[in-house]
Each structure stands twice: as C-alpha cells, then as structure tokens.
Amino acid sequence: MKEKIEFPDYFVTNDGIVVHTVTAFSEKDGGVIGIPKYFPLKKSYLGCRYILGKPYSDNFPTFSDSIEKIKKSHPQYIQFVEELGEEMIVFPKSKIKKVLKPKEIAKNILNHNFDSKILLDAKEYLKLVIDIFKFNISDIGIEGSIMIGCFRDSSDIDLVLYGKSKGDQLINNFNLLKKDKRIHLYDEDDEELILSRRYKNRSFETMSQLVEQEKKRTCGLFNGRRFWLQPILENSIVKEKIKGRKLRRIGYEEGQIKIVDASLGKYWPAILEGIMEDGKKVSIECHDPIYMNQLEKGDFAHIASNLYIDIRNKKKFIILAPWLDIKQKLKKVEFKK
Template structure:
C-alpha cells in the first residue's frame, strides 16, 4: 500500500530510499509524483554530515540537471502539462517527507538547542508575537529542517497563508525600521553577489540597490536569513491539469509594472504592460519561483526581464507568462536603475 503524504509544498524536502535529498518545487504535482530537485547527495567528498552520513550539496540548476541525467535519468521526464522536462520523483521512491512546520514545533518543545536553532526559534517567535499569526502557519526550512546545519548556516523561515503572510511582512518592515534586522552589507553583500551573479548577471551597484529594498532577507542577530511567503494550497486554486503550459521561446521584455500584489510570495508575480508587444501580447505576468526575485520591482516602475515565454491555457482563458530563474542568464530588474 502506498504511503499517504501531506500535500507537497515549496519549502518541503523529501528523501529517497537511497539517501538523496530533494527540495520540493511549487504546489502543483502530477499524480503519484512530486516535482523536486536534488539538493544533497551522499558523498565521500562531504561538506556536511547528518546521522553519521556525509553529504555533498548540489548547487546550481545546471549541476542539478547534470546529476540527474547521470545518476537518476528516470526522474527527468517531459511533462505534457508543463510543456517541459521536469524532475518528478515517484512517491514510492520517497522514504521521508520533511515538513517545515513540524520542525519548528519540534524546536519549540525541545529544551536544549544549538546556537543556530535557538536563533531561528527566537526570530520566528518575534515575528509570531509581533504579528499575532498562529504558530501552525510558520515553519523552518533549509539546513535546519534537515539537521545538516552548522555554525555558519543561515535561517530559512516559512510563513503559510495569505493573511498570515501579509501580517508577517508588515512586521518585517517594522523590524527593519527599528534595527531588529538589517540589510546585507560589505563582505556579506559581496559574497552573495558572487554566488547570484553567476546565474543572473547584474552590476554590483544595481545588486546593492535591489538588496537594500528587501526585508524578506537580510541579517538577524548576526546571522543571514530568508523568509519564504507561501499561500495555502486552497488559496493557490490550481490542481495538476487545470492549466496547460506551452513554451514559446526565450524572450527579453520591458514594460511598466501595473500590479505587484504577489511580489512577496513564492512564486512571485508582477503584471506588466509591455512597451512593445511581442507575439501580439500586450500584458504579461512575470513569474519566478526563485526567492531572489521577490520585492524587486514596484508598481509604477519599468521592469526589464529575460526568461522563458510561455502560453498558459485553461478552460477559462489563454494568457502568457515569462518565467525568470530557470534559464541561464535570466534576470529581472527595474529598468531605470539598470
């Protein structure tokens, strides 16, 4: 009999029976499978340890695809709904499903925590108490969730539900103004730029400006953090097959941002009125599942982006979106600041 799992959400991780650890992508998954990308693999060249097993982290998207092509080619399938090759893990291959909300509750119950765990719990507690959101609408992800963290690890928090996300975001703005958190500076900013500019090239000057806008990431009590805002599955309102996605090709666009209501969520979305229509498209939704593109442009600004143009069809309508973050060299930025 197949095991039953809680619905798979962004921020979750799954472990296969042979010890590989994958991070879940998105909210919409095919029947009997979960869309996820390899993150950690057992290795003699380990850079972290867990339950006595050494693991190596698989970093960028290109390396992840290469690993799957070489080791688990059966997981790479062309998905007719998404119109592209996806990494899809059969549920029968999953040994464990790691839940951010369960890990945070575990930290709350434990009396002895290490410094990283204590910092994460303290941060979550401050956000929860100042915003009034329920504990069950919060979680801790990343290396803390998997218990692969070390003294240099950052904090990855998750907030669930639109209402809770909006309340928490308001508090994060207030915390930044009070100096309870701070933006990346100096050496941390340069380190982050070296990593991100490899996939999404922008100038350091622009990168610094864009990062200064963000409160979903920064530094808390001397430790880097990122907070992922997720709608609940019933708020997403899409099941596998409700929409069909067709790749048109890579495209570079520019236009005015007319709606940024979902700029803080994962996936983040910006509705743009194009300066020059492409394929007779006048309005487009720029979408990214990468946290680095949250909070990056605002209503009234001109957005410039490069990514994959898709047609999205359902029984109600046909529209278009530009996916940013899945293609080498893709970017999303305010044009007048570029």
C-alpha cells in the first residue's frame, strides 16, 4: 500500500478489519496507527452489520475492547509509540488493501442520485452546508457508517470539515442553519436524545450542562436525523506538535486546571494549555471530539487522565483519548480555592 493515509481516513486490512485512524500522527515506521471499528464474522447474527454483503460485528462496547482483541489476534501489531507515550496498534502498510477517504465519499454522494433515504438526506445536507457557509465540496468529508457502507435507516450523518479557518467560520455562524426548516439545533427538549450518545460524568454533571455543551459541538437534526459536522485541525498543525516527542507516562493527574490558551481548543483534536492548582504547566490534548469547543481562555476545569513528560524537554502533557482505558474527565467548573 503506497497511498498516503491520514486522519480521519479509514482503511481495510487484508483480513477484512475496518480501522479508523486516530490522530494526525498516523504513519509510523512503515505502518499506520489505528483502532479497529468493525471485525468480519464467520457467521451472521441478528443485528450485525453488513459491509459489501459480508457480515461484520457491530461496534465493540469500547475502543479498549477492540484493542484487546487485536492484542490477542495480532500481537505483532502492538508497538510503543513514543510520540503518544503508549502502546498502540500499528498496522503494517503491506497488510492494508484499501483506504477510505472522507473527501472522496462526500464528493461521490453529492454527484450521484440515490433511492436510500439516509443517502438522500446526506446529499441534501451536504448541499445545504455548502450553500449556507459557501464551502467547497473539497472542504468536507463524510465518515462513519455512510463512509463504510454499513449504515442503517436510523444512522447519523457524520461530516468532517477540514481546516482551522473553515472551522472558525462554521462555529461562528452555525446558527445560520436554522434558516432551513429541515434543521433542528438542540435545546432543552432534546436531553434524552443527547444523553443516548454521551457518557455522563466525563464532561458534564447536570442535564443543563450537557445541553449547553452539545450546542457548541456543531451537531443537531436534519429531517429528524442526527448530524455531526466536526471541524478538524489541519494535520500539519497537529503533526508539528506531536512529531519527535518522546513521551513517558509518569502518573495519573486529577484536579482543577486554569486554561491559559484555548486558541486550538475548538476543533478535533482540541489542544489547550493550562496551569494546575500546584502551579504545574501542562499541555492538554483531547483526541475525543466530545471535548471540542468547550473551554475558553480564563476558564477553570476539572481534569482527570494520564500525565506524560517529554523526556527531551521535560514538558508535561495530559492526554484524553479513546485508546486510554482509564477514567477521563474534562469539564468546566467554577473557580474553587
């Protein structure tokens, strides 16, 4: 496989595993860092997914479960990745047979006609986003079950928007979508729907906090179907921050932090700078999109996750990520002495 693979691409291995890249720092020593999303089945079962007519297991309960499955079936793929400070799954490029590019999927959907209701909705929503915000189709990608081809009638429309400037434009003008009658942006009446997709205590404590967070996440309903339009940072920005690091996990950090720089906190991944209660300066990397656009400069937050140090320069990092099987929290709080 000579094709370049970058976040947020998916790829399919020779033995049929469907994998999601997890960070802009994706290619490593002739391989690609990723987390499996769907595994092929020998026999179908009620509720399984189908990809190109073949049965696949639905999502495992957590990414950690998927990682554990790979550790047992392909232990040779497990490598310590210094840039992230953890053992990760690194799939050899020689074992990858197909790459799925979100931009290509979006372009194909926009340029074709469909009988499927979800694909019709995806096409109409794409057209609306392009019209309202004056984006180019090359700025947008489609991922998730539509990208893979294993969607159901009730599936979401998962879009990604490439680039910081486009992300700023979207976030600052997101309410313009309400001009269209097919759009519903979340309010207090949607608590049950929102809660069905979120993990309590990781980033909120009350339902009002949850609704306020979700309003900032550029998501809502189109024709009654949940959509998600996630701005992602240019891979070059993230790579510049990650490449060459030599991280070592030095413990678990939990406490109050003051945000001193949130200029890259609106996107996926969200990157923040903060000062802990004991005066320790840390960089925060949030590779889970639930944390995008939640904190601003001067805010205080309760944070909990692994603490790392870059042994080159002694800089400290707190990383929140789906590949970490630990308690993780990041939620805004009032200042507490």
